[in-house]
Amino acid sequence: MLVTILVAGIAIGAIYAMIGLSYNMMYSTSKVVSFTPGQLGMIGAVFGAWFIGVLEVPLWLGFLGAMGVAVVYGFFTELVAVRPVLKSIEQHLYVLTTLAAALMIQQVVAIWWGTDPRPFPTLFGLGAGLASEKYWLPVVACFLAFIGLELFYRKTLWGAAFIAVAEDAEASRALGILDVRIRVVSYCLAGFIGALAGFMGGQLLLAFFALGATLTFYGFVPIAMGGIGSNRGALIGGFFLGILQQAANYFVGGVFVGVVTFAVFITVLLLVPRGLFGSAVARRV
């Protein structure tokens, strides 16, 4: 029982953590907390299932196809919902525009794909029971994404430019870095990471249009816990939440998973609004 909770919890937690990485990626270059990361996960799951399960294209092609859709959606989000409202960021209008972008893709998928969850195809057929791929694929993907991002930031010129824009977009512009281009790329990259969560976790989550809303919320809880901008915090928070939810599911029943999550979320936000790894508050006067 304990093993089941842990295995399933870590797998689900890895999915939340990846959604969290997607949140951070968008936030870093734009300082916008977007409502779309969960939808990216939904895209990964639904389009993965469509390409591989329905169209029966080869695995690698299906993967690229699903990722491609999400990258395009990430690009679209930046263009339509983020860029126009960046100038007046203190008005928090991005909350509404990114919410609109999230609802748009959700409705399109609901109409085209249907509102019933459909199974996600088995990818490799490796492992069975608790060692089944559906449990370890998301975890592997999550660590690859985390390490990949670390290497990207530390070892590549593009990564350095990302950090420069994240620290101070205007100053980096003065250095000749095209902050708009960096931002666009970061939204595309966030699309990739978010969709990776849905694709690799598809066998656990199923291909379901409403996945987006759930993942947006559950993927944000680790961010609230770890502090926005901290990938390490997202990872730790994600695994914590995954295991907590599985435990809650086992001990108090599935219906109250959301209640427990919400309780944790509110408690953390009210006690440590900046998260455990978050940055300090800016001066107001």
Add this chain to the structure above:
Amino acid sequence: MMPTGLEAIASTDLPPLTRQRPRALWAAAAVIGLAVLLPAGVNQYWMQIGTLAFVYWVLIAGLDLIIGYAGQLAVGFVGLLAIGAYTASILCEKASWPAFAALAAAGAAGALFGFLVGLPSLRLKGFYFAMTTLGFSTIVTQVALGWERLTGGGIGLPGPIFPAPLDSPVGFYYLALGMALLATYLLRNVAFSNFGRGLVAVRDAEVAAEAMGVPITRLKLVTFTLSGILAGMAGALFAARQTYITPDAFTFDLSVLFFIMVLIGGRGRIVGPMIGTLILTLLPEIAAPLVMWSNFLYAVLLLLVVLIVPGGIAAFLERLFVKTAKGEGLEAPAPERLNAVLGQHASPKVLTLQGVALHFGGVRALDGVDVAVWPGTVHGLIGPNGSGKTTLLNAVSGFYAANSGRIVFGEADLAARPSADRAALGIARTFQTPRVVGNLSVLENAMLGAYRQFTTSFPAVALGSRHGVIEDCAIRQRAADALAAVGLRRLAHLRAEQLQHTEQRLLEIARCLVMQPSILLLDEPAAGLSHDEIEHLQALIEHIRSLGVAILLVEHHADLVFQVSDEVTVLDVGRVLAHGAPAEVRINPEVINAYLGA
């Protein structure tokens, strides 16, 4: 709708009370008449659509206060609707309560949960707060689904049935209409009151609101509670109209719909969101073939409204019907009007700072400063940039906490008091960069100064208390006097954002005067003023002093400081470099060396 006799209180040089134009009253009467007559003219189907619009409006009226006035992005109001609906339905079905008692209970449950939903808004902003409300609405439906014994789970339960004749479609239509009118009345009373101005101030200029003594915590929570009551009652009516409720009826899409109703109407307005509610309730009926796409269209609409018409219908209507107000320019200040403003002002109090130190990390912005400011005197505070002058003002007005030392005002030690309470003690301040509430009129901005002197309670104001209206008129008069005193009288009807920078400085001073402060902290009031304007300012400061107010003046115009001050303190790198009468300080060699120059 204000009793006309009260108009007499308002003197003739006040700008017209734009909110109570007779034309608006006629329009309101026409709309109500139309709504009353509607059942005679249309079939039952359209009448029920009308009922739904009224039910939605009951909720939207409260949500407009939250989104429009307070500027809080509460995207999960469907949760409160659901709580009201389930409370009323459960009480009627399981406990056989009469429908009206259940309606009241739904309002009470809405109040409780509205308060809870509002709590996070005290610490969280923007996305974070939006997410808590979204989470809340998700939880409510999950609990409704899971708690089968009480809610019937996915099968649901019947809604309340109101007693005859309100159980017929026509009867229920009138019940909903009545509730909608009540909600409008509450919204209007709050919106045009002290509290409505306070909410807009919190939304647009939170720091200024604090400096004026607006108790942000209490104001937000009481507003969330009121909107919770409305949403809860709307829920009970919603359940009665549906006749049967399941968790499916309360999807997040409905929340988005509510949000758009307010936004498309225009945030912080009343008629706009009303039209928005009507249009969006009707839209699915007119565009029936598009029903499958309705949620998608709502999302598109949300995006378009935010990006293209952020002011919504209201801004559009105002462009059509309200003549664009033009400024007639500044006029000479009339300081003698101050006597009426500061007439019964609070007892004279001494401000003393003893050994005040304040560090930012390793930087000692203030390093053991002693200053005393006496009633009826002007205390000039000068020093080079970065010497700690503004930091000192911030420590006194409570935006920074001193690391050590004591700040005492009259009898009160200020250490543990938040800014808003310090304002209530009679500490008024202006800011280096003027902080006015751009979307309020100049007069309303000035009226904000008296926020803490307004004694009528929020519930009384919401219910249309006559005492509240009278108080408001008195404050309006005082604000008009204060504007005349600084020379802004003819600009009183403009939105504050239309003023020039220097005019906004004067407005800040007027707003402070309306507070009837014991001490006035001025942060570089002469910056950017012309020679003549500085002379006016000097006369104004001298007149304020003559009425017994203490003034702490931070300023770079050395001439002004030395002419107007009774005492001067010179700060340098957080320490007092010199202190004394202006004539002594002016010739102090250290001061000349560090600041004044040869």
